[in-house]
Amino acid sequence: MTELSNSFFSAGPVVLPQGGPLYLQLKRWIEDAIHRGDIGAGDALPSERDLAAKVDVSRVTVRKAVLQLVQDGILVQRHGSGTFVAPQTQRVEQSLSQLTSFTEDMARRGMAVRAEWLDRGIYLPSPEETVILGLSAGDHVARISRLRLTGDMPLAIERASLSAQVLPDPLAIEDSLYRHLDKSGNRPTRAIQRIRAANLDAADAQLLQVAVGSAGLNIERTSYLASGRVIEFTRSIYRGDTYDFVAELRLGDSPTTGSSKT
Known part of the structure; x- marks a missing residue:
C-alpha cells in the first residue's frame, strides 16, 4: 500500500x-x-x-x-x-442573449483558451446540411471540428458546417471562426440555439476526459446573416460539470429561451 x-x-x-x-x-x-x-x-x-x-x-x-x-x-x-x-473545475457561465464566438466569450472572462483541430476540410454535404444551409445540387460543405480547452482541461467539442462558397479554405481559420467570417462580411448577426441534456458516448467522453455516460449538453446552433440567409450550422457538446447557460427573462418580453444549468 x-x-x-x-x-x-x-x-x-x-x-x-x-x-x-x-x-x-x-x-x-x-x-x-x-x-x-x-x-x-x-x-x-x-x-x-x-x-x-x-x-x-x-x-x-x-x-x-x-x-x-x-x-x-x-x-x-x-x-x-x-x-x-479530479482537479477543481472552474464553472463557466455563458449568456444565451448574445451571439459571440467561443474565443470572444472566454476572453471577456479573462480565460485563456485554445483549440485542438480535430478536422478541417471540404466534403459532400449530408442531407441535413443540404437542407439547413440551403445548398444546391453540386455544392460542397466546409466542416471544422475543434476541441476547446482552457489549460489542459477540455471544455467542449465544436463541429461547424458552412457552405464551401462561404468558407472555401477551412485551413485559413486561425483562432476564431467568427473573426474569420467577419473579414469577408459573413459574420452572423443572429442565431437560434437548441439545448438538450445528453450522456456522452465513448468517443466524445474520451475527448472531454470524462467517464462514458457522463452528463453533457448538446447544442445545435443555426446562425443567420442580416439578410436572413443561414450561414452556419454548428453542433457542440459541452461538459456538464463546467458550463452554466443563462438567459435573462423580463416580464412582458416576447418568449425567449430559458436557462439550462448543470
Missing part, C-alpha cells in the same frame, strides 16, 4: 454515513475524505481491492461508488494508471 493510501486509511475503522444503498454510503465517505483533505486533487485513490478490504464491502460495491464519483466529476480514471481525485 502506498504512503498516500496509509494516510487515507489512517483514521482506524471505517464508519460509513448511514442511509441509502451501501455503495452510496461509501461514495459519501470518499467525498468526505476528499473534503477533509485526507486525499487531494491529483492524488491516486487506493485500489479497489484495498478499499473493499478496509471498508469490508464487496469490490462490486466499491466499483459502483467509484463510478458514481467519476460521473459526478469528483474522480477521474486513467486507463492503465488508476483512479485519481
Whole structure:
C-alpha cells in the first residue's frame, strides 16, 4: 500500500454515513475524505481491492461508488494508471442573449483558451446540411471540428458546417471562426440555439476526459446573416460539470429561451 493510501486509511475503522444503498454510503465517505483533505486533487485513490478490504464491502460495491464519483466529476480514471481525485473545475457561465464566438466569450472572462483541430476540410454535404444551409445540387460543405480547452482541461467539442462558397479554405481559420467570417462580411448577426441534456458516448467522453455516460449538453446552433440567409450550422457538446447557460427573462418580453444549468 502506498504512503498516500496509509494516510487515507489512517483514521482506524471505517464508519460509513448511514442511509441509502451501501455503495452510496461509501461514495459519501470518499467525498468526505476528499473534503477533509485526507486525499487531494491529483492524488491516486487506493485500489479497489484495498478499499473493499478496509471498508469490508464487496469490490462490486466499491466499483459502483467509484463510478458514481467519476460521473459526478469528483474522480477521474486513467486507463492503465488508476483512479485519481479530479482537479477543481472552474464553472463557466455563458449568456444565451448574445451571439459571440467561443474565443470572444472566454476572453471577456479573462480565460485563456485554445483549440485542438480535430478536422478541417471540404466534403459532400449530408442531407441535413443540404437542407439547413440551403445548398444546391453540386455544392460542397466546409466542416471544422475543434476541441476547446482552457489549460489542459477540455471544455467542449465544436463541429461547424458552412457552405464551401462561404468558407472555401477551412485551413485559413486561425483562432476564431467568427473573426474569420467577419473579414469577408459573413459574420452572423443572429442565431437560434437548441439545448438538450445528453450522456456522452465513448468517443466524445474520451475527448472531454470524462467517464462514458457522463452528463453533457448538446447544442445545435443555426446562425443567420442580416439578410436572413443561414450561414452556419454548428453542433457542440459541452461538459456538464463546467458550463452554466443563462438567459435573462423580463416580464412582458416576447418568449425567449430559458436557462439550462448543470
